[in-house]
Amino acid sequence: MRTLAGYTNIMSAKPGDTVEFKVSSHGPSATFSARLVRLITTEEHPRTAGLIERDVDAAFNGEYPARRQPIHTGSYGYVEHATAFSGLEDFTFQTWLWPTLLGSRRQTIAGTWDESRSLGFALEIDEAGRLTFLMGDGQGTVSTANLPTPLVERQWVFVAASYSAKDRTVVLHQSPRCDIGDLGSAETRKFDIAAVQGKSGQRHFFIAAHKASASDGLLLAGGHYNGKIDSPKLHAGALSIEEMASLASGAAVERLNECVSAAWDFSIDQGSDVFKDVSGNGLDGRLVNMPARAMKGYNWTGQFHDWRTAPHEYGAIHFHDDDLYDAGWSTDFAFTIPSGLESGVYAARLDAQDASPAYVIFFVRPPKGQATSDVVYLASTATYMAYANQTLIARDPLDEMSMGSLLVFGEDDVFLDENPEYGKSLYDLHTDGSGVCYSSRLRPILNMSPNAKYWSFGDGYLTGWLDALGIKADVITDEDLHNEGESILAPYRVVLTGCHPEYVSLAMWDALKTHLGRGGRLMYLGGNGFYWRTAFHPTLPGLIEVRRAEDGSRAWSAEAGEYFMSTTGEYGGMWRRQDRTPNQLVGIGFCAQGFMTGSYYQWSSGSSDPRVDFVFKGVNKGSKFGDYGLSGNGAAGQELDRYDPGLGSPRHAVVIATSIGHTDNMVLAKEEFGAMHWMIGGTENKNVRSDIVFFETSGGGAVFSVGSISWPMSLPIDNYQNDVSHVTLNVLERFRDPKPFSLPQ
Structure with missing residues (x-):
């Protein structure tokens, strides 16, 4: 039975390089053993000599405590700042969405919501596919409000939430981008909000997820959103229903433009794990688990197909709840390739009681610029x-x-x-x-x-x-x-x-x-x-x-x-x-x-x-x-x-x-x-x-x-x-x- 798994920091190593082995156990055994083997063949078969592996002396050969190391999938973005989000009172958040998996669970579009403390705010999509606003004071009071009309999968929609701390109200708006065969109309409503936004330590603003917990310096996210997000903006000001309608139609709301906190442009630095704030406030963010970039946005005309030619039409990022880049496991043992170790296919063979052997593969190459064979x-x-x-x-x-x-x-x-x-x-x-x-x-x-x-x-x-x-x-x-x-x-x-x-x-x-x-x-x-x-x-x-x-x-x-x-x-x-x-x-x-x-x-x-x-x-x-x-x-x-x-x-x-x-x-x-x-x-x-x-x-x-x-x-x-x-x-x-x-x- 498979209970052990592992990976290395590098897949190819030359003499002098250090290979780090990261292992997780899903079985009951308290320990596992590791030993270095060279793999000559890689399959058991009755018509061959079978699986041939040769033991190699290595300092790491031995027993290790077994532990389960988690993997946190799901892509999202976050911005960290000491004061930019903790001092928000009146605010408006807006973005374009292209949701791809509605009706399964709650999904967070953006916000400061901290699930572990029920603190902050979030713009979400609820289990019924409805645009929802969530606010908690961190003291046990949580308020929600949602528009009655569900969003539509794979249809662009402009969404916004505007909160007034003085009035303790939120205005929600959604306006689908309809083609000639699409149904849908704009919807704007105001709601009373009982909870007030707490102000204790709001250091993070999330996009496509919310903060679930943080321990040992590791930030964990939840509520992952599936779909595209384009042109998110955060303003330090509230809008009326009439102004929200003006914002959705593309007309300028002058006083809102004067209080832009962040305007994130996903079309910049397409290949990187960073997203840029173009407001001038320096609130750049970081992407986790490599969501899909260079995605066509809400304003794609079809005239250009290369995102480098029309970057403004490729301002969308496609987030998925199962994206994964780096499992982020801790190292259990390491091996520095010694001089003289023959180039070949190697593995750390892992064994535990009642477990099938697991092989963590790596390749040993000769020293750079040298060859030991023709x-x-x-x-x-x-x-x-x-x-x-x-x-x-x-x-x-x-x-x-x-x-x-x-x-x-x-x-x-x-x-x-x-x-x-x-x-x-x-x-x-x-x-x-x-x-x-x-x-x-x-x-x-x-x-x-x-x-x-x-x-x-x-x-x-x-x-x-x-x-x-x-x-x-x-x-x-x-x-x-x-x-x-x-x-x-x-x-x-x-x-x-x-x-x-x-x-x-x-x-x-x-x-x-x-x-x-x-x-x-x-x-x-x-x-x-x-x-x-x-x-x-x-x-x-x-x-x-x-x-x-x-x-x-x-x-x-x-x-x-x-x-x-x-x-x-x-x-x-x-x-x-x-x-x-x-x-x-x-x-x-x-x-x-x-x-x-x-x-x-x-x-x-x-x-x-x-x-x-x-x-x-x-x-x-x-x-x-x-x-x-x-x-x-x-x-x-x-x-x-x-x-x-x-x-x-x-x-x-x-x-x-x-x-x-x-x-x-x-x-x-x-x-x-x-x-x-x-x-x-x-x-x-x-x-x-x-x-x-x-x-x-x-x-x-x-x-x-x-x-x-x-x-x-x-x-x-x-x-x-x-x-x-x-x-x-x-x-x-x-x-x-x-x-x-x-x-x-």
Whole structure:
């Protein structure tokens, strides 16, 4: 049973770096043990040597007290100031809303409300979806008032509350922004308020939540709001009903403009966790748990789709009650990487009584600028983060059809279902139905672990193959490559990918392309690679962003007008739609998907080209190969890539082999056809295939690509004595040879 979980402050470490391990226990045991292991393989399977882990001496090996560390999900903003909010008497708060999940519970729009003391005020949405004002004096008296007409989900509405301390009244106003087919009208009402606003220590103003408690210096929020908020303003003055109507219509209320306390403009510094006050009073705020920024606002015209072109139309932030950036756990133990520790995949293995072992994964790279091998394995950590804690098996009714079989609900699925606060993957939906566009490694990632489902951590078949054949390879991560560029690849002759390098940043792409142009060799040993354009946050470590724009096989689609990423300003979506097709980089690109069965390859006419003679040492060039494997019993499976000069595949590339025999469970990717038709299955469509290709690059480099996620899962068959293994080894040996490749004449 899963009861232990943990994560690290950094995912990749070199000698001298300190890795901090943060652990939480959900079980009854008072202690847990931790020990350092090197992971050689990552899955138990009866047709392989099983899960291979090797103990490593480390100072942290030993017993530790177990404790449960909480995770506080939900995004919000807050402003802290010693006096700006404690002295408010008359005030008016206004903002635009686009609520997305009404009727479930109370949700706080903004205010100074302190739940633990029943003190302050808040503008809220109640359980019935009605705009509500709340005020408490901190002495037990709490007053509420609400407008009778519920708000409407996904409809912009201007809301305001104006409180008069002298009259002890509040005026509430809502005015929906109606399109030609929308219903709704403005509503303004005045209410008497029995409670008076207390003035003891009001240091915080919250947006999209309220203060729940504060202990040990940790500020906790509650009442999280789901939806967009745009252009919030706070004024130190009260308005009459007539003036509120004037404010809602956009007309200036002169005396209110003279007493602006804060005017927050969310269109400034889009990628940051700070929001700016443009009133001149310096009441800037901070965002918690990374709500979605660069969201179109109430005034979006549709004329511009890039938030950098029309920033004033992108003044909205989309808050979610399940957003999570940093779990914020305390450190249980730490490990400084010693010099001489071999580069590889490592974990702190955690054990407790009656608990399944948990593995907190990290990668050890060589010292910066150095290499201990001429081969480097590029761990697909951006893809691991994209799939982090994926819950499709429990939430998506189509997942069973996609897999072509009944699904097994494992212990990690149960754990995530019972503990949704561990956050979601880029394939999941928020509770309000919007797509998750950010993912972080600063939380436990349950499926980045041995025996994880799908391909999330299936690259252990490749690392196991390297170990079994005595091939030493250094390890670096996507984040390393993104941060350091081609310089981190320069010491290596050969770069190996894992089975599914799907998520790639511009910096990663450019680094690989530059390396190939300088004579480097790339072995792309998977499928569906180099597919989604991915952004690494430039200042918040461990955070990636993906906008699923326009096209592609995807679990959700970005809203129109929200295709540009907030963190970098880059256009999101598929690389294929941005004139950087995978075909240009690795010779092939994603074309088909199916998870029920795998298939096999037959040699193509190109296999007779003398340029690829090195591929076939010890290989039986019979009619087929790869008709075996641990995934669907075939080397060509799950997701496939094909050669296509029309999409940029080099025309001098050699197609060495092509997969055949696919069933109609293997279907054409949606971007592979325009008009709808029935001929999308493997038995009917010639484009449903995996192509194995080789081509030379300028500068003496070369690329070998297999075009199948399942390829590495065929390596271990017959103790690595099979044609898939032999072909892979032959290519690696030639790629390690310093003799440069030559472009064909």
